[in-house]
Amino acid sequence: MSGLVGVFCVKQNREFRPRIEELKLMELMETNFTGCPICQTNVETVRNSIFGILYEMVNDPGIRAQFRKKRLCYKHAYLLVQVLEESRFLGHLGISIILKDIVDHVRFPRPVKRIKERSRSFKCYFCELEDDANRRHVSIFANMMSHSAIGKMYMDSTSILCIV
Numbered sequence: 001m002s003g004l005v006g007v008f009c010v011k012q013n014r015e016f017r018p019r020i021e022e023l024k025l026m027e028l029m030e031t032n033f034t035g036c037p038i039c040q041t042n043v044e045t046v047r048n049s050i051f052g053i054l055y056e057m058v059n060d061p062g063i064r065a066q067f068r069k070k071r072l073c074y075k076h077a078y079l080l081v082q083v084l085e086e087s088r089f090l091g092h093l094g095i096s097i098i099l100k101d102i103v104d105h106v107r108f109p110r111p112v113k114r115i116k117e118r119s120r121s122f123k124c125y126f127c128e129l130e131d132d133a134n135r136r137h138v139s140i141f142a143n144m145m146s147h148s149a150i151g152k153m154y155m156d157s158t159s160i161l162c163i164v
């Protein structure tokens with residue numbers, strides 16, 4: 001955990017007191033994370049959501065309805081498996097229930113053309129969550145950069161944004 005509580009910003013003559021998501025972005029920059037801090041924070045948001053769902057929301061009717069409707073893309077199914085491997089105490093019952101529920105509600109057969117069209121624009125429940133997180137984190141990061149001390153922290157770090 002970072003020792004950062006607040007950073008004094010000379011230009012604005014006030015202290016920048018980071019909130020949780022700002023603190024996460026600052027921690028990545030401080031610890032010389034070599035990737036994109038926004039993308040990393042987005043992935044952490046999805047990872048935390050996956051954990052929360054598997055831990056205590058498997059039988060939530062709203063979540064089940066979302067998975068039936070939006071299913072899982074390959075990328076987020078893979079991330080889900082990673083979370084399960086990292087937190088083995090979650091077991092496999094929760095994910096089995098979710099996947100069976102999805103499969104039970106898939107309508108077959110589908111015309112090939114429609115599957116191709118769907119795969120191009122397909123966004124699963126976690127894709128949408130990640131998109132929302134990205135919009136929020138880009139906005140938070142842009143706001144953080146208006147503080148000169150934080151801007152300097154970014155310039156001095158090994159982190160680099162993938163979004164211009």
Ligand SMILES: [Zn+2]
Pocket residue numbers: 036037038039040161162163
């Ligand atoms: Zn990025």
Ligand SMILES: [Zn+2]
Pocket residue numbers: 072073074075076123124125126127128
């Ligand atoms: Zn997805």
